[in-house]
Amino acid sequence: MSERHALLAHRRRYIIEFGASICTYTATVIISSAMVHSHSQANWRYAVAVLPVVPALFALLAVLRQLKRLDELERKIQLQALGFSATATSLLSFTYGFLELAGLPRLSFLWILPLQLVLWGVGVSLTRARYQ
Amino acid sequence: MNNQLRVLRAQRRWSQAELAQRLGVSRQTVNAIETGKYDPSLPLAFTIARLFGKRIEEIFDPADGDS
Numbered sequence: 001m002s003e004r005h006a007l008l009a010h011r012r013r014y015i016i017e018f019g020a021s022i023c024t025y026t027a028t029v030i031i032s033s034a035m036v037h038s039h040s041q042a043n044w045r046y047a048v049a050v051l052p053v054v055p056a057l058f059a060l061l062a063v064l065r066q067l068k069r070l071d072e073l074e075r076k077i078q079l080q081a082l083g084f085s086a087t088a089t090s091l092l093s094f095t096y097g098f099l100e101l102a103g104l105p106r107l108s109f110l111w112i113l114p115l116q117l118v119l120w121g122v123g124v125s126l127t128r129a130r131y132q
Numbered sequence: 133m134n135n136q137l138r139v140l141r142a143q144r145r146w147s148q149a150e151l152a153q154r155l156g157v158s159r160q161t162v163n164a165i166e167t168g169k170y171d172p173s174l175p176l177a178f179t180i181a182r183l184f185g186k187r188i189e190e191i192f193d194p195a196d197g198d199s
Contacts, residue, residue: 007158072173073161131164 014066021059028052073131081123089116134193138166140184155179
């Protein structure tokens with residue numbers, strides 16, 4: 001198998017692993033939230049509430065596996081993008097936190113993960129463009 | 133950092149993809165090194181030098197650029 005085919009195969013496997021984990025995470029958040037709301041006094045509600053952590057863990061493992069497969073430039077790009085998404089997410093969440101004090105509606109911190117993922121994608125695009 | 137990678141590759145009539153395959157990196161990485169947008173790690177620089185049968189300083193010149 002050529003290097004290009006190997007890279008494409010790795011990327012495809014990563015997209016499948018990460019995509020399946022995120023889809024499962026989203027479905028689990030919706031289902032567990034509904035169950036916890038409808039059974040707010042049940043003893044098992046805590047176990048159900050943290051169920052989304054399981055697919056999130058698989059997503060994390062998929063990311064770590066992919067980082068090990070990358071070549072050095074792509075690893076550098078991903079590191080810079082992760083740094084960008086971490087700092088930008090912190091800045092945005094803090095900013096909105098202060099705006100909440102001023103009267104904007106409270107948002108769940110569950111929005112932080114999707115925000116960080118979007119910003120990570122933006123960071124990858126911006127950083128990759130610098131090396132093309 | 134300037135380098136002779138594009139010249140050396142052209143002498144062997146290799147495409148960027150062929151060179152990338154021989155180095156075990158992506159074509160994007162070869163292109164970024166050739167255009168001076170990315171300086172390779174020391175292990176990759178040694179691999180490049182070995183592949184072309186040259187010393188690192190014969191391929192990479194740190195004098196005229198930043199890193």
